[in-house]
Amino acid sequence: MTMVQTRVSLIHVTILLALLAGTVLPYGAAAQEVRAVTLLKELEVKGRAPKTGYDRALFGPPWFDVDRNGCDTRNDILARDLVVFNYLEGRKGCIIAEGVLTDPYSGERIDFRRGPVTSLELQIDHVVSLSNAWQTGAFAWSEATRLSFANDPLNLLAVKGSLNTEKGDGDAATWLPPRKSYRCQFVARQIAVKSAYGLWVTRAERNSMRRILERCPDQRVPTR
Numbered sequence: 001m002t003m004v005q006t007r008v009s010l011i012h013v014t015i016l017l018a019l020l021a022g023t024v025l026p027y028g029a030a031a032q033e034v035r036a037v038t039l040l041k042e043l044e045v046k047g048r049a050p051k052t053g054y055d056r057a058l059f060g061p062p063w064f065d066v067d068r069n070g071c072d073t074r075n076d077i078l079a080r081d082l083v084v085f086n087y088l089e090g091r092k093g094c095i096i097a098e099g100v101l102t103d104p105y106s107g108e109r110i111d112f113r114r115g116p117v118t119s120l121e122l123q124i125d126h127v128v129s130l131s132n133a134w135q136t137g138a139f140a141w142s143e144a145t146r147l148s149f150a151n152d153p154l155n156l157l158a159v160k161g162s163l164n165t166e167k168g169d170g171d172a173a174t175w176l177p178p179r180k181s182y183r184c185q186f187v188a189r190q191i192a193v194k195s196a197y198g199l200w201v202t203r204a205e206r207n208s209m210r211r212i213l214e215r216c217p218d219q220r221v222p223t224r
Contacts, residue, residue, distance in 0.1 A: 036188035036219045040209055043191065044200040048135040059130050060147035070094060073151040077124050078112075081158035088114065103160040104185070105177040110160055123161040126150070127186070128193045131169035136199045145197075154224050155193045172212070173204035184216035192221035 056062075063074040071079075071094035078096040079085065085099025101110045101122055112122045130138070130150060138146060149155065167175045172190060176183050187209045194201060201209070213219060 033220055033223070035217070036184075036191050036221050037210070037213045037217055039191050039195050039221055040201075040206065040213065043194055043206065045203055045206055046136075046200045048202055049137075049139060051131065051135055053139060054131055054134045056130060058134075058143075058146055059150035060143070062150075063124075064147060064151055066148060066151040073153075073156070074124050077153065077156045077158055078122075080153065082112065085112075101158055103163070104157060104182050105159050105163045105179055107179045107182075108160060121161045122158060123164040125157050125159045125164045125167065127155050127157055127189050128171075128199065129167075129169040132171055133197070133199055136194070136201065137197070138199065149197055152193075152224075154189070154196065154222065157189075171202065171205040172208040173202065176208075176212070183212050184219045185222075187212045188219045188221045192223070195221070 063072040065072050067076070069076070075094050075096050078099065082096065082099035082101050086097050087093050088095040088097040096112070096114065098111075098113045101112055102108075103110050105125075110122050112118070126133075133149060138149065141149070163177070172187055177186050191209065193199070
């Protein structure tokens with residue numbers, strides 16, 4: 001067994017133990033049918049912690065098969081979010097070969113086709129970016145919790161690749177979807193994620209979220 005395989009096996013064991021202990025995939029109030037404006041009031045407001053020490057690798061291997069269903073997280077999310085799709089032949093019904101997405105951030109139709117270049121046109125966005133999470137509390141998490149966060153469907157959306165790149169690690173104070181009709185859902189999902197994982201918001205971020213939700217005071221947070 002290689003060092004990489006050994007590390008992956010240890011991560012699996014860590015996750016399973018943490019799940020049994022109730023320390024991974026925390027639900028909290030965000031798992032309930034509550035209004036986003038109500039949950040927003042419960043989030044702690046603080047300044048961003050330094051980005052010092054942040055590294056993508058601290059959140060585990062990209063698109064790890066956390067739920068042990070035999071498919072990596074990227075393909076799980078594609079199967080959830082694409083309107084229609086086909087699997088790549090001979091790959092155990094896991095790898096999406098092509099499909100159609102209605103991009104939530106722009107409302108555009110995206111015809112996805114798997115390939116070294118075409119795959120970049122559709123990406124999986126961490127609604128609360130890993131870098132933002134690091135600066136709002138994730139720096140203190142265990143390895144298992146960070147791996148869980150990076151692969152949590154609650155925090156993942158298939159979106160137009162260029163908009164995912166444009167968003168970067170921005171929060172609601174610095175970036176919102178160009179499709180205005182989706183902004184309430186977008187902010188509600190960020191609030192749900194931050195509540196579930198005990199992350200805080202900056203004052204500017206909270207104020208932006210509050211302004212958006214003034215247009216949709218009954219917006220509910222999504223649940224797993």
